[in-house]
Amino acid sequence: MTSNHNFQQTSKRRGEMIAVCSAKGGIGRTTLTVNLAVALFKKNISISILDGDFQFGDIGLAMDLQSTFTIKDVVEEIDRLDEFSLASFLCNHESGVKVLQAPERPEFAELVTDEKLSKILDLLLMQQDYVVVDTGVGLQERTLNIVEKADQILVVTNLEMAALKNTKLLLETLDILGFRDKVRIVINRATMESVIKAGDVPDILGEAEPIYIPNDFQIASQALNIGIPFVINQGKSELAKSVFKMAEQLTTRREISMIRSAKPSIISKLFNRKRLREETVE
Numbered sequence: 001m002t003s004n005h006n007f008q009q010t011s012k013r014r015g016e017m018i019a020v021c022s023a024k025g026g027i028g029r030t031t032l033t034v035n036l037a038v039a040l041f042k043k044n045i046s047i048s049i050l051d052g053d054f055q056f057g058d059i060g061l062a063m064d065l066q067s068t069f070t071i072k073d074v075v076e077e078i079d080r081l082d083e084f085s086l087a088s089f090l091c092n093h094e095s096g097v098k099v100l101q102a103p104e105r106p107e108f109a110e111l112v113t114d115e116k117l118s119k120i121l122d123l124l125l126m127q128q129d130y131v132v133v134d135t136g137v138g139l140q141e142r143t144l145n146i147v148e149k150a151d152q153i154l155v156v157t158n159l160e161m162a163a164l165k166n167t168k169l170l171l172e173t174l175d176i177l178g179f180r181d182k183v184r185i186v187i188n189r190a191t192m193e194s195v196i197k198a199g200d201v202p203d204i205l206g207e208a209e210p211i212y213i214p215n216d217f218q219i220a221s222q223a224l225n226i227g228i229p230f231v232i233n234q235g236k237s238e239l240a241k242s243v244f245k246m247a248e249q250l251t252t253r254r255e256i257s258m259i260r261s262a263k264p265s266i267i268s269k270l271f272n273r274k275r276l277r278e279e280t281v282e
């Protein structure tokens with residue numbers, strides 16, 4: 001259970017879901033998912049990752065996870081599943097982040113039907129402040145269900161022409177589906193050498209305030225290869241700092257609204273006290 005977080009826990013409270021998507025593969029979805037999740041946990045936020053790349057998920061590799069439980073095991077238990085039994089299938093990463101891994105073989109992906117996925121996500125959201133989902137590439141059917149359920153959709157791109165072209169198409173599709181308001185664009189490798197500059201992207205994609213993540217192939221690829229998210233052991237790097245900043249940006253709105261609903265303001269406390277006195281006098 002989640003004991004050490006700032007948010008007030010109520011038994012049926014729904015956590016917030018962040019879907020990490022991209023129009024192209026190899027763009028940094030997994031890198032950003034694992035590092036964002038650990039950065040959120042460092043803010044005392046309880047968090048699970050769902051590896052939603054059901055065919056070729058590589059969160060387990062990116063976090064050097066030892067557990068062999070995957071979403072396939074959960075799907076097999078789906079009729080008896082509740083939030084407590086689901087917890088036993090989550091892999092506990094040493095950072096504190098919990099992970100529900102993708103199946104070990106691509107052909108098992110189709111066992112994760114929409115209905116089952118929906119139940120699993122609901123149960124995860126019942127337990128956690130945040131659930132971050134690394135989706136497959138593009139908008140396959142399963143990913144559509146994930147983005148529909150998500151509170152925030154991170155669309156990751158880089159500065160390459162093909163990535164931007166496809167990202168624009170992805171954004172148009174999300175717009176048609178009515179999800180555009182939930183989208184935050186993340187420009188990964190924003191400082192890479194490129195004909196298109198990061199500063200041109202807001203105009204190209206029609207997004208005034210994208211999130212910028214710098215280019216650092218050495219740190220990013222080493223982190224993936226050794227399975228240690230760089231926010232853990234390279235916390236002072238510009239790359240890690242940009243992910244901490246992203247975690248801050250993504251949570252600020254929610255923290256404010258939760259604090260507002262959890263704690264009455266000083267003015268309302270005073271007002272209530274005055275009213276209580278008046279009622280006692282009457």
Ligand SMILES: Nc1ncnc2c1ncn2[C@@H]1O[C@H](COP(=O)(O)OP(=O)(O)OP(=O)(O)O)[C@@H](O)[C@H]1O
Pocket residue numbers: 022024025026027028029030031032053058137188189213214215216217218220221222224239
């Ligand atoms: N900010 C960055 N700077 C430099 N290299 C990066 C950065 N982010 C990711 N990379 C590199 O890009 C490659 C792809 O990253 P990653 O596996 O996270 O992408 P992905 O979108 O999950 O790919 P796939 O579609 O295969 O699942 C890796 O070699 C990684 O090290």
Ligand SMILES: [Mg+2]
Pocket residue numbers: 029030031053058
């Ligand atoms: Mg990946």
